[in-house]
Amino acid sequence: LALADGRADLAVHSLKDVPMELPEGYKLVATLQREDARDAFVSNQYQSLDQLPAGAVLGTSSLRRQALIAARYPHLNIQPLRGNLDTRLAKLDRGEYAAIILASAGLKRLGLAHRIAAFLAIEDSLPAAGQGAMAVEVFDRGQDWLPLLAALNDLPSELATRAERTVSRVLGGSCQIPLAAYATLLEPDAGEQTMRLRAMVASPDGKQSVSADLQGPAHSPELLGREVADTLLAQGAQAILAELAQMAATGAE
Numbered sequence: 001l002a003l004a005d006g007r008a009d010l011a012v013h014s015l016k017d018v019p020m021e022l023p024e025g026y027k028l029v030a031t032l033q034r035e036d037a038r039d040a041f042v043s044n045q046y047q048s049l050d051q052l053p054a055g056a057v058l059g060t061s062s063l064r065r066q067a068l069i070a071a072r073y074p075h076l077n078i079q080p081l082r083g084n085l086d087t088r089l090a091k092l093d094r095g096e097y098a099a100i101i102l103a104s105a106g107l108k109r110l111g112l113a114h115r116i117a118a119f120l121a122i123e124d125s126l127p128a129a130g131q132g133a134m135a136v137e138v139f140d141r142g143q144d145w146l147p148l149l150a151a152l153n154d155l156p157s158e159l160a161t162r163a164e165r166t167v168s169r170v171l172g173g174s175c176q177i178p179l180a181a182y183a184t185l186l187e188p189d190a191g192e193q194t195m196r197l198r199a200m201v202a203s204p205d206g207k208q209s210v211s212a213d214l215q216g217p218a219h220s221p222e223l224l225g226r227e228v229a230d231t232l233l234a235q236g237a238q239a240i241l242a243e244l245a246q247m248a249a250t251g252a253e
Contacts, residue, residue, distance in 0.1 A: 003026065003137065003138065003139035004025065004026075004139050009138065009143075010029075010136055010137065010138045010149070011136070011137045011138075012032075012134055012135070012136055012137075013134065013135055013137060014105075014106075014130075014133075014134060015031065015130035015131075015133040015134060015135040015161055015165075016103075016128050016129065016130040016131045016132075016133070018130065018135055018137070020165055020168050020169040021169065022137075025139050025140060025141075026137060026138075026139055026140075027137065027138055027139075027140045028135045028136065028137055029136050029137070029138050029146060029149045029150070029153075030135065030136040030149050030150065030152040030153040030158075031133055031134070031135050031136075031153055031154060031157045031158040031161055032133065032134040032135070032136070032152060032153075032154060032157065033154040033157055034132045034133045034154070034156075034157040034160070034161075035104070035105035035108060035109065035132045035133070035134075036104040036105055036108060036119075036132055037104070037105065037122070037127040037131045037132035037133075037182065038104045038119045038120055038121070038122060038125070038127065038132075039065060039101050039102070039103060039104065039119075039120040039125045039127065040101065040102050040103065040104040040107055040116040040117075040118070040119055040120070041099060041101060041116070041117050041118040041119070041120060042089070042092060042099060042100050042101070042102055042107075042115050042116060042117060043092070043098060043099035043100070043117050044092065044093065045098060045099075046098065046099055046117065047117050047118055048117070048118045049069065049072075049073055049076075049099075049118075049120070052073070052076055052098060052099060054075040054076075055075070055076075055077050056076055056077060056098040056099070057076075057077045057079055057096070057097045057098050058073075058076045058077065058078050058079070058097065058098065058099050058100070058101065059078075059079055059080070059081030059088070059091065059092070059096075059097040059099070059100040059101070060078060060080075060081055060100065060101040061080065061081045061082060061088075062101070062128070063176065063177065063178040063204050064126075064128055064178045064179060064180050064202075065101050065125065066078050066178065066204055066206075067178035067202035067203060067204055067205070067206040067209070068124070068125050068126065068178075068180070068200075068202065068206065069101070069125070069206070070204075070205050070206035070207075071202070071206030071207070071209065072124065072206075074206075079097070081097070081100055085102070085106055085107075085110065085112070088100060088102065089112075089115065099117075101120070101125075103131060103132070104116065104119060104132070105131065105132040122182060126180035126181075126182050126198055126199070126200050127180060127181075127182045128179070128180055128181070129161070129164035129165050129167060129168040129179070129180075129181040129182075130161045130164055130165060131182075133157050133161050135161075136149055136152060156185050159183075159185065159195065159218050159219075159221045160182075160183035160184065160185065160195065160221070161183070162221040162222060162225070163181075163183040163195060163197050163221035163222070163224050163225040163228075164181035164182060164183050164197070164199075164225065165181075165225070166221065166222045166224075166225025166226055166229065167179075167181040167197070167199045167225045167228050167229045167232075168181055169225075170225070170226060170229035170230075171201065171229055171232065171233075171237060171241065172241065176244065177201070177241065177244060178201065178202045178203065178204055178244075179199070179200070179201050180198075180199060180200045181197065181198070181199040181200075181225075181228070182197070182198050182199070183195055183196065183197040183198075183221070183224075184196050185218055186215070192217060192218075193217070193218035193219065194215050194216070194217065194218060195215065195216060195217070195218040195221065195224055196213070196214075196215050197212075197213075197214055197215070197216070197224050197225065197228050198211070198212070198213045199211065199212050199228045199229070199232060200212075200232075201232055201237040201240055201241065202240065203240055203243065203244070204244075208236075208240055209240075210232050210235040210236050210237050210240070211232075211235075212228045212231040212232050212235070214227055214228050214231065
C-alpha cells in the first residue's frame with residue numbers, strides 16, 4: 001500500500017515471499033544477485049541431520065522442508081517453527097528443538113552464518129522458488145527514473161528465478177504447498193546459454209512426491225518453467241495438489 005499511495009518509491013523483498021501474481025500496477029523491476037539458496041541445518045548439539053537420534057524434535061516453518069526431510073528421516077519428530085529469525089533461534093537455544101532448518105541466505109545477510117552447523121545439499125533439499133534472491137518492486141506510474149533500476153538487475157538470477165516462479169505459478173504454489181523449484185545456468189554450448197531446472201511436489205509427510213529435471217534455452221525461462229510444470233502434472237502432481245486442497249478445506253471447517 002505504501003507503494004500504491006506514494007509513501008514509498010520502491011520496496012525490496014525476499015523473492016521467495018513475493019506472490020506469483022502481482023496486483024495491477026505493481027511490478028518487479030530488478031532481481032539482485034542471488035545469495036546462497038541452500039537450506040541450513042542449525043543446532044547447538046548436532047552437526048548434521050544424520051546425527052539426530054530417533055524422536056529428536058526438528059523445527060521448520062516450511063512444508064517443503066518438512067516433506068523432503070520426512071522422506072529421508074522418518075524417525076524424526078518434525079514440528080512447526082514460527083516467528084522471526086531471532087525468535088526461532090531463541091526457541092532453539094531454550095532447548096525446544098534439537099535442531100532447526102532455516103534459509104542460509106537470511107542467516108548470512110544478518111551476520112549469523114556462524115550459527116550454521118551444516119548446509120543441506122541442493123540434491124537433498126531442493127530450494128523453494130526464488131529462495132536466496134531479493135527483488136525490487138515498484139508501483140509503475142511511468143516514472144522517468146524507473147529505467148535506472150535496471151542497473152541493479154543480475155541477469156542470471158533474474159532468468160533462473162523467472163523459470164522457478166513459472167513452475168510455482170502454474171501449480172498454484174504457496175506456503176501451503178510442498179513445492180520446490182531451482183534453476184541454474186550451465187556453461188554455454190555452441191554459443192547458446194542453457195538452463196537446468198529441477199522441481200518437486202510432495203505430500204507434507206514426504207510419502208508421495210513427483211519430480212522433474214529438464215534443460216532448455218536460458219533466454220526462454222517461462223517456456224522451460226511451463227514444460228517442467230507440465231511434466232510434474234503428467235507424473236501425478238495434480239493428485240497431490242488436490243489432496244492438499246482437501247486437507248486445507250477440512251482444516252478450515
